[in-house]
Amino acid sequence: MNWIYEPWPWYISGPMIALILFLLLMVGKNFGMSSNLRTLCTICGADKKVDFFKFDWQTQKWNLIVVIGTIIGGFIASNFLSTDTTVAISQETISDLKNLGFNDAGNAYLPSNLFDLNALTNVKSLIILIVSGLLVGFGTRYAGGCTSGHAISGLSNLQVPSLIAVIGFFIGGIIMIHFLFPLLF
Amino acid sequence: MRTLIYLIIGILFGITMFKSEAASWFRIYEMFKFQSFHMYGIIGSALSIGIIMVQLIKRFNVKSFYGEKINFPPKNRSFYRYMIGGIIFGLGWALAGACPGPMFTLIGVGFLPMVIVIIAAILGTYIYGLLQKKLPH
Numbered sequence: 611m612n613w614i615y616e617p618w619p620w621y622i623s624g625p626m627i628a629l630i631l632f633l634l635l636m637v638g639k640n641f642g643m644s645s646n647l648r649t650l651c652t653i654c655g656a657d658k659k660v661d662f663f664k665f666d667w668q669t670q671k672w673n674l675i676v677v678i679g680t681i682i683g684g685f686i687a688s689n690f691l692s693t694d695t696t697v698a699i700s701q702e703t704i705s706d707l708k709n710l711g712f713n714d715a716g717n718a719y720l721p722s723n724l725f726d727l728n729a730l731t732n733v734k735s736l737i738i739l740i741v742s743g744l745l746v747g748f749g750t751r752y753a754g755g756c757t758s759g760h761a762i763s764g765l766s767n768l769q770v771p772s773l774i775a776v777i778g779f780f781i782g783g784i785i786m787i788h789f790l791f792p793l794l795f
Numbered sequence: 796m797r798t799l800i801y802l803i804i805g806i807l808f809g810i811t812m813f814k815s816e817a818a819s820w821f822r823i824y825e826m827f828k829f830q831s832f833h834m835y836g837i838i839g840s841a842l843s844i845g846i847i848m849v850q851l852i853k854r855f856n857v858k859s860f861y862g863e864k865i866n867f868p869p870k871n872r873s874f875y876r877y878m879i880g881g882i883i884f885g886l887g888w889a890l891a892g893a894c895p896g897p898m899f900t901l902i903g904v905g906f907l908p909m910v911i912v913i914i915a916a917i918l919g920t921y922i923y924g925l926l927q928k929k930l931p932h
Contacts, residue, residue: 614814620836623815627837628844630808635852637800638859640868643896647920654917662924672801677899679805684903686806687813697816703825720820720892725906736911738890743912745887747919750895752930753880754870757894760881761838764870766845771870771877778881779888780827786889787827 615693631762639672642759644750646670646677695719710795738794753778812900820892827889876932887919 618626634641648663649670656663688695697719699707707715714722722729729735750756753775755764761779764772812818815837826834851857852865859865888894891912893901898916901909923930 617816618811618814620815620833621840623811623817624837624840624842625844626807626811626815627841628848630804630811631841631845632848633800633804633807635848635865636860637797637804638861638863638865639801640866643894643899644920647895647917648924650917651921651924656921656924660921660924660927662927663921672797675798675801676805676808679802679807680809680812680896680899681805681903682802683806683809683811684813684818684900685809685905686903687810687900688904691810691814697819697821699821699825700830703821703828703830706828706830707821707824715821718821719816719818719904720901720906724820724892725901725908727907729908730911735908739908739911740915742887742891743915744919744922745883746891746895746898746912747887747916747921748923749880749882749884749887749919750916751880751920751923753877753884756884756896757888758896760877762841762845765842766849767867768846768849769870771873774874774877775881775884778878779885782882782885782887783823783827783889784885785882786886787824790886790890 614691617698627762631766634676640759641763642673642755643677643680644747644756644759646673647747648751649674710791712795749782808896809900809903812897813904818893818897818900818904823889823892873932876930879931887916 631641649667652663652665652667696717699716704716712721712723724735724738753760755772755775760772760775765776816822817834817837822834825831849867857865893909895916898909898913
């Protein structure tokens with residue numbers, strides 16, 4: 611059982627994601643995490659101002675429970691199922707990231723200059739966190755889904771709209787990393 | 796009982812996101828740089844199994860654990876919303892290094908600045924709601 615404590619290879623991780631999709635289908639639900647962002651808007655009272663948020667959020671309560679599980683899962687995995695949380699990215703990636711000033715590339719799970727508590731006192735890091743969140747939240751709702759809803763659920767069901775969305779995800783990601791990162795970092 | 800099942804599914808998902816490193820900002824960067832097979836292996840294998848699974852469920856009319864029909868809501872036909880929305884999402888995914896599932900996982904891991912990203916994502920969703928009728932769909 612030692613493999614559990616190691617980072618999981620793709621051939622364990624991918625089938626695990628398929629298992630989660632299977633379990634959700636078998637309890638009569640669909641896999642889609644970003645819908646929760648809309649539900650949270652409604653709970654915060656957005657339905658009083660904007661029609662898009664007028665729906666019975668109780669019907670999405672199950673998905674919020676999945677979210678709570680997702681948080682607990684992260685806690686369990688990092689505290690009890692891992693000995694070393696360093697991410698072994700490729701040497702090429704490490705040197706590219708070091709050139710951009712991410713000195714802990716290859717020695718951490720997330721870059722400390724964005725995700726350590728000190729990042730919250732750095733104006734630039736704070737702006738990056740906020741802008742990235744705004745883009746994710748706006749983009750995912752505009753596209754009608756995120757990685758789980760389109761790349762996994764939608765493509766599994768051979769939906770052309772999901773294919774267009776996933777192509778969009780990659781165009782956006784490539785623009786950000788190849789063209790905007792050198793300007794930002 | 797059903798609540799407990801959703802919670803367990805969520806926990807499995809959270810553990811998978813962390814252990815697969817799909818929740819690592821570094822892996823997302825590496826993926827968009829095409830410098831490793833790891834993320835493509837994850838998405839590719841999940842998807843291959845997913846496609847077969849959905850086809851089998853449809854072909855054999857498999858019922859849910861509760862004996863109900865399993866529904867696959869079709870997505871509306873359109874191009875602009877998926878392409879433009881997708882590109883905007885991709886820009887954010889690469890910058891945050893996390894999509895909406897892993898964001899929550901990382902809170903559980905203890906990366907508290909991710910709370911800012913989530914609040915901004917909720918706000919981004921709200922802004923979409925405000926502008927929805929003015930955007931091409």
